[in-house]
Amino acid sequence: MNNTISDFILARRSVTAKDLCAPGPSEEQLDIILRSAHRVPDHGKIGPWRFVLFQDDARDRFGKKLARRFVKKNENATEAQIEFERHRFLRAPLVIAVVSSPIDHPKVPEWEQVLSAGAACQNILLASHALGFGAQWLTEWYAFDKYVAKKLKLTSAEKIAGFIYIGSVDKKPDERTRPDLNQRITVYR
């Protein structure tokens, strides 16, 4: 049976952020990516996620903040490490921070709302790949840093689900080894 969508999902691979380059998605393509992110299963129709976009000079400005924070946390940071932090968001033309924004709800546990934000991340990857871009879902240290959370105006209930790096790719990534599927399946009897 030939099913283009399942073939596409079965061949999907992330592209490492350092291998992404310009151009990034156009306004129209970005709109498709964000609408795809927004179209995920969502118990209670809460929409427990939001997106922060990093493009153009904003990536550089944010990188400077990351570098300052990195130095504060790592007194012995080398010049090369600081430079890497400064350029972190410049690895791709577009970075989307997916923020998990759960609310107190009488019927929908926080866990389900967090999963829904994860689904938004995956839809960003799928839509980006479908449009011919490479993308990678990363958290790295700054997803868990209080100072960075403050700079992104996260509330105390919010967490970073991921920073999704998106850009063009020169070369398709090779397949990677995967966990054994059979060891992860049991049939309940």
Ligand SMILES: Cc1cc2nc3c(=O)[nH]c(=O)nc-3n(C[C@H](O)[C@H](O)[C@H](O)COP(=O)(O)O)c2cc1C
């Ligand atoms: C929530 C989440 C956070 C991740 N954070 C990182 C990370 O910080 N650094 C990293 O190298 N990979 C991270 N990854 C893994 C990559 O996104 C990606 O899955 C991996 O490179 C394998 O690629 P694949 O999508 O082709 O299977 C993360 C994945 C998830 C789901």
